[in-house]
Amino acid sequence: MKVAVGIDIGGTNIVWGFVDQQGVVQAQGNFLTADFSTPAEFVRTTSNAINEVIQNNSDFQLSGIGIGAPNGNYFHGTIEDPPNLVWNGIIPIRQMFEGFFDLPVCLTNDANAAAIGEMQFGAAKGLNDFVIITLGTGLGSGFVANGNLIYGHDGFAGELGHTIVEIDGRKCGCGRRGCLETYASATGIVRTAKIMLEKHSGVSLLSELDHITSKNIAVCAEKGDELALQIFDYTAKKLGFSLANTIAISSPEAIILFGGLANAGKLILEPTQRYMEQNLLSLFKNKVKLLLSQVPEKNAAILGAAALVWKTESNNTFVKTST
Amino acid sequence: MKVAVGIDIGGTNIVWGFVDQQGVVQAQGNFLTADFSTPAEFVRTTSNAINEVIQNNSDFQLSGIGIGAPNGNYFHGTIEDPPNLVWNGIIPIRQMFEGFFDLPVCLTNDANAAAIGEMQFGAAKGLNDFVIITLGTGLGSGFVANGNLIYGHDGFAGELGHTIVEIDGRKCGCGRRGCLETYASATGIVRTAKIMLEKHSGVSLLSELDHITSKNIAVCAEKGDELALQIFDYTAKKLGFSLANTIAISSPEAIILFGGLANAGKLILEPTQRYMEQNLLSLFKNKVKLLLSQVPEKNAAILGAAALVWKTESNNTFVKTST
Numbered sequence: 027m028k029v030a031v032g033i034d035i036g037g038t039n040i041v042w043g044f045v046d047q048q049g050v051v052q053a054q055g056n057f058l059t060a061d062f063s064t065p066a067e068f069v070r071t072t073s074n075a076i077n078e079v080i081q082n083n084s085d086f087q088l089s090g091i092g093i094g095a096p097n098g099n100y101f102h103g104t105i106e107d108p109p110n111l112v113w114n115g116i117i118p119i120r121q122m123f124e125g126f127f128d129l130p131v132c133l134t135n136d137a138n139a140a141a142i143g144e145m146q147f148g149a150a151k152g153l154n155d156f157v158i159i160t161l162g163t164g165l166g167s168g169f170v171a172n173g174n175l176i177y178g179h180d181g182f183a184g185e186l187g188h189t190i191v192e193i194d195g196r197k198c199g200c201g202r203r204g205c206l207e208t209y210a211s212a213t214g215i216v217r218t219a220k221i222m223l224e225k226h227s228g229v230s231l232l233s234e235l236d237h238i239t240s241k242n243i244a245v246c247a248e249k250g251d252e253l254a255l256q257i258f259d260y261t262a263k264k265l266g267f268s269l270a271n272t273i274a275i276s277s278p279e280a281i282i283l284f285g286g287l288a289n290a291g292k293l294i295l296e297p298t299q300r301y302m303e304q305n306l307l308s309l310f311k312n313k314v315k316l317l318l319s320q321v322p323e324k325n326a327a328i329l330g331a332a333a334l335v336w337k338t339e340s341n342n343t344f345v346k347t348s349t
Numbered sequence: 350m351k352v353a354v355g356i357d358i359g360g361t362n363i364v365w366g367f368v369d370q371q372g373v374v375q376a377q378g379n380f381l382t383a384d385f386s387t388p389a390e391f392v393r394t395t396s397n398a399i400n401e402v403i404q405n406n407s408d409f410q411l412s413g414i415g416i417g418a419p420n421g422n423y424f425h426g427t428i429e430d431p432p433n434l435v436w437n438g439i440i441p442i443r444q445m446f447e448g449f450f451d452l453p454v455c456l457t458n459d460a461n462a463a464a465i466g467e468m469q470f471g472a473a474k475g476l477n478d479f480v481i482i483t484l485g486t487g488l489g490s491g492f493v494a495n496g497n498l499i500y501g502h503d504g505f506a507g508e509l510g511h512t513i514v515e516i517d518g519r520k521c522g523c524g525r526r527g528c529l530e531t532y533a534s535a536t537g538i539v540r541t542a543k544i545m546l547e548k549h550s551g552v553s554l555l556s557e558l559d560h561i562t563s564k565n566i567a568v569c570a571e572k573g574d575e576l577a578l579q580i581f582d583y584t585a586k587k588l589g590f591s592l593a594n595t596i597a598i599s600s601p602e603a604i605i606l607f608g609g610l611a612n613a614g615k616l617i618l619e620p621t622q623r624y625m626e627q628n629l630l631s632l633f634k635n636k637v638k639l640l641l642s643q644v645p646e647k648n649a650a651i652l653g654a655a656a657l658v659w660k661t662e663s664n665n666t667f668v669k670t671s672t
Contacts, residue, residue, distance in 0.1 A: 171495075174495050178494070178600020179600060179602035185633075200631065201631065274509065
């Protein structure tokens with residue numbers, strides 16, 4: 027059976043799995059990121075775990091290893107100054123895995139891996155031009171045009187979360203102000219909620235909460251809480267506006283929402299679509315589908331990273347670290 | 350000698366030429382657009398002119414015909430509701446030329462043709478990821494990623510001029526408000542000049558002009574006129590801001606300015622670069638070249654349209670109208 031290994035490196039967890047070409051996870055495991063004080067330890071431990079699975083499954087034909095990581099650079103095969111990892115600097119992760127496996131190894135950032143996963147196994151099957159938006163702690167994005175990811179000349183394309191949507195707007199972790207992700211992300215909506223709750227004079231279920239999260243704003247909105255609905259509306263206004271501008275640039279067939287805040291489903295989808303359509307050039311109106319991801323979130327990170335192997339194999343664009 | 354015909358359809362002029370693979374125009378001609386009351390007349394007359402050149406140059410091996418036109422759609426081979434032409438509706442221009450020539454015919458919009466021309470013969474030689482911005486009556490743009498134009502799913506990608514940079518900003522010809530082209534284009538800068546001149550209490554060379562054009566604003570700025578320089582600064586501020594957001598999406602190696610307003614050279618280039626850098630995410634700072642076009646403007650439209658033939662030939666992506 028042809029399989030690829032997908033590894034997702036997150037701030038909290040590292041998950042890995044053997045995925046077949048139908049998107050079924052045949053074996054998997056996970057670690058706490060904090061358990062590895064150096065990337066070398068992580069690579070050694072993960073490689074040993076992968077090798078153990080290979081030894082126990084003689085029918086596995088391993089095509090390669092795909093890795094999704096914050097600031098993962100496809101061209102360089104490096105993780106560069108990752109914002110949420112304890113490991114610093116430029117980590118030559120592809121080369122390190124190549125030391126353990128004589129196989130193609132490929133790396134990209136988590137949003138790009140999600141885009142490839144969606145194309146192989148989810149809502150973007152058969153689409154050549156689409157955008158994925160990951161609404162997690164930040165806002166990540168992956169752009170596919172002509173059937174291929176847009177990496178840009180340096181491997182860092184797709185930073186829609188750091189386009190400025192409000193001049194002199196909210197302070198962003200990147201050091202600037204008004205970035206889209208300060209409004210449209212799981213943390214952005216919490217900021218909105220805190221600001222709106224402070225100004226709010228009426229009753230709201232939100233004021234009874236000990237701790238505001240994007241999830242419990244959604245729970246309140248589901249119950250019809252007016253303020254919670256306004257918070258979603260404000261978030262959607264910023265996101266819809268930005269998506270309309272994005273469509274004018276790349277004219278995708280679909281935009282797919284994924285991740286924490288996307289789990290709010292139609293609470294975020296419907297107002298975002300309305301604001302997106304309101305702001306669109308007439309040429310693009312009623313043409314672009316706004317969809318929720320169809321890759322099961324539980325395995326999405328592994329599936330995306332593994333799909334990167336199949337995609338790179340079919341394009342014949344594996345990069346090997348020159349030594 | 351291998352040649353391609355390039356045809357550029359503009360609101361005022363139609364120019365056509367035989368271009369060799371080095372970008373030398375071997376034969377050319379032009380018409381007034383208004384001389385043709387129907388597209389059929391234009392196609393017949395131009396085809397006859399092309400056939401005459403072929404008969405007189407037995408060494409020409411014609412690879413195909415490339416056409417640049419407002420709202421030219423690469424996929425459909427149609428000009429769709431062109432904003433500045435007297436011809437209306439959806440014009441199947443590729444199919445009409447196919448009736449006269451048993452050769453590949455390809456069509457795209459003028460900004461995309463400019464991008465391809467720049468890649469073949471100009472400042473984008475050897476670049477796989479770049480953006481061209483045409484600063485004429487409007488603002489057009491062509492995005493190249495992974496070595497290929499981004500057409501989008503419907504052939505209409507690249508409308509950077511119609512991204513909104515100012516909510517409730519200037520009224521745009523598209524019916525919306527605040528589009529980039531209402532600020533950054535030859536007409537946009539004239540609007541800025543009129544607004545700023547009205548508010549201006551000091552002396553300015555601009556107040557002596559009968560008629561304000563982007564060209565004579567540049568002439569005044571060259572002479573050190575303070576108001577004219579402020580007008581360029583304001584224009585550059587809007588453009589630079591928008592380019593910074595654009596870079597976050599597609600991370601191009603270069604952005605190339607072309608057309609009327611780009612002829613102002615460093616008057617527009619330098620402040621635009623400054624504002625662009627100011628607004629960039631640190632990941633992208635000091636990495637992206639802002640350049641002026643290196644295709645001679647006189648022949649740029651023909652060269653771009655002809656280059657579309659070479660590009661489509663090398664990609665093997667000619668589309669033939671199915672009958």
